[in-house]
Amino acid sequence: MKFDLSTSVSAGLPFHTVASLKERLAWLTNLRWIAIISLIFCVPVADIMFQYKIGFVEITNIAVILIIINILYFFIARYFPFKNEYQELAFLELQILTDLLIISFVIHYSGGIGNPFYFLYIVQVILSGIIFPGKFLPYFNAIFAAILLTIWTILEHLVMVERYLLRNEPASLAIIVTSLLAFYITNFAGIYIINNFMSGYRSLKKIIDQKNVQLEKAIKDRSRTFRFAAHELKSPMIAIQSTLDVVKSLFSDDLRPEVKDMVFKAERRTSQVIDMIKEMIAVTQYNLGMEKPVIQKVDLDEWLWSNVSHHKEYANKKNIELIYNHPPFPVMIIIDTNGFEKVVSNLVSNALRYTLPGGKVIIEIFVSDFSYGFLVKDNGIGIPKEDMEKIFEEFYRSKNAREAEQIGTGLGLNLVKEIVEHYGGEISVTSELGKGSEFKVEFHIDEKHSYNSESEIPENSFSLQP
Numbered sequence: 001m002k003f004d005l006s007t008s009v010s011a012g013l014p015f016h017t018v019a020s021l022k023e024r025l026a027w028l029t030n031l032r033w034i035a036i037i038s039l040i041f042c043v044p045v046a047d048i049m050f051q052y053k054i055g056f057v058e059i060t061n062i063a064v065i066l067i068i069i070n071i072l073y074f075f076i077a078r079y080f081p082f083k084n085e086y087q088e089l090a091f092l093e094l095q096i097l098t099d100l101l102i103i104s105f106v107i108h109y110s111g112g113i114g115n116p117f118y119f120l121y122i123v124q125v126i127l128s129g130i131i132f133p134g135k136f137l138p139y140f141n142a143i144f145a146a147i148l149l150t151i152w153t154i155l156e157h158l159v160m161v162e163r164y165l166l167r168n169e170p171a172s173l174a175i176i177v178t179s180l181l182a183f184y185i186t187n188f189a190g191i192y193i194i195n196n197f198m199s200g201y202r203s204l205k206k207i208i209d210q211k212n213v214q215l216e217k218a219i220k221d222r223s224r225t226f227r228f229a230a231h232e233l234k235s236p237m238i239a240i241q242s243t244l245d246v247v248k249s250l251f252s253d254d255l256r257p258e259v260k261d262m263v264f265k266a267e268r269r270t271s272q273v274i275d276m277i278k279e280m281i282a283v284t285q286y287n288l289g290m291e292k293p294v295i296q297k298v299d300l301d302e303w304l305w306s307n308v309s310h311h312k313e314y315a316n317k318k319n320i321e322l323i324y325n326h327p328p329f330p331v332m333i334i335i336d337t338n339g340f341e342k343v344v345s346n347l348v349s350n351a352l353r354y355t356l357p358g359g360k361v362i363i364e365i366f367v368s369d370f371s372y373g374f375l376v377k378d379n380g381i382g383i384p385k386e387d388m389e390k391i392f393e394e395f396y397r398s399k400n401a402r403e404a405e406q407i408g409t410g411l412g413l414n415l416v417k418e419i420v421e422h423y424g425g426e427i428s429v430t431s432e433l434g435k436g437s438e439f440k441v442e443f444h445i446d447e448k449h450s451y452n453s454e455s456e457i458p459e460n461s462f463s464l465q466p
């Protein structure tokens with residue numbers, strides 16, 4: 001299972017995450033750049049085309065102030081990381097308030113209530129309704145916007161500040177009152193609707209998050225039960241195996257051939273069941289997070305070969321040719337050797353188990369300009385077309401595999417996929433029924449992360465980091 005801190009639920013604020021707040025900070029910054037560009041373009045257009053009598057110089061100055069503020073905010077967000085979501089929310093509120101103030105000045109210098117763009121306040125109010133949980137800040141911002149517009153309108157109407165007009169005549173009192181009413185209604189209806197919608201959305205998100213936590217707990221509980229059962233089974237099975245071993249080595253000469261055959265078969269099956277139990281224990285151990293990753297820089301060739309060679313004995317016993325093709329140059333990688341040992345072990349043992357005696361299993365590393373990884377190929381029983389996707393699901397075993405190998409858990413490939421994808425890789429399979437299968441574990445080379453320091457890279461080698 002992949003856990004990503006940036007998308008996890010924060011303890012205090014159910015809706016917010018560091019990532020979602022960062023996204024909203026970016027919205028505000030981008031909106032401000034759009035506003036700056038619009039101001040810079042609109043001012044000469046309004047001047048030349050419409051000959052408005054508005055404060056062009058003042059509006060240009062505001063555009064410059066906005067540029068400075070936006071750069072400042074950008075640097076604060078980038079170089080002074082916030083310690084928690086509350087600090088980040090405070091920073092967002094500061095931005096909303098300054099934006100509302102700046103809008104109020106722009107509206108004043110561009111015609112006051114006579115300029116229909118005074119509805120721009122509502123954009124900020126709606127944004128704050130989306131960003132902030134609860135009612136306080138969204139309504140506070142809506143009231144702040146209404147107060148700003150009202151104060152400027154009163155000051156302009158009473159000519160206590162210089163008036164900038166879009167039209168030749170200042171707006172009549174009736175128009176002013178109607179416009180203010182229209183603004184209040186839209187402003188408060190807007191924040192009411194968005195706040196209701198967002199609180200519904202947040203409650204739903206909270207329920208989903210809680211269910212997710214419950215689901216994860218249920219999966220862990222299941223793994224624990226599974227693990228307990230596997231542990232309980234292991235000791236008696238090992239005892240049976242030892243007894244059969246003793247019978248085989250001490251009394252095999254005294255046994256009738258058909259009894260001897262049965263003892264040998266029973267011993268083989270027991271050892272398969274023990275392998276299965278060990279796999280169940282390994283899988284549940286990983287799912288319960290009991291296995292810590294061991295991140296190491298290794299020579300992929302050396303490391304892979306040493307893992308593949310553990311399977312030589314079984315391959316010989318089953319009379320399968322186990323071929324390992326060394327790459328022509330060293331490939332240095334940084335991986336979780338603990339996790340990937342399971343990946344290699346599962347893929348190679350599957351290839352050997354699902355290949356008939358006399359067959360071949362080939363393992364090789366590949367490196368291209370865009371990706372690298374390794375292949376495990378066999379000329380075994382193959383996988384039916386309709387099962388190609390299903391084999392990565394827990395407990396799924398295809399019919400031909402069950403016939404060829406009665407013992408199996410259907411857990412190995414699921415774990416392999418989980419580990420590979422956890423580290424950003426991909427696992428794919430191509431297969432033809434009766435002809436064989438090819439499993440490919442692939443990592444895409446990300447320019448940003450591919451190379452370590454120059455000095456660390458041996459000549460003629462790759463240094464890759466999944």
Ligand code: ADP
Nearest residue numbers: 350351354391397398401408409410411412413
């Ligand atoms: P198990 O091998 O214990 O059944 P896995 O999860 O490792 O469980 O594999 C799931 C299924 O995928 C297998 O039961 C089999 O149907 C199919 N499979 C995996 N590897 C191979 C292979 N190399 N050749 C054919 N079938 C395979």
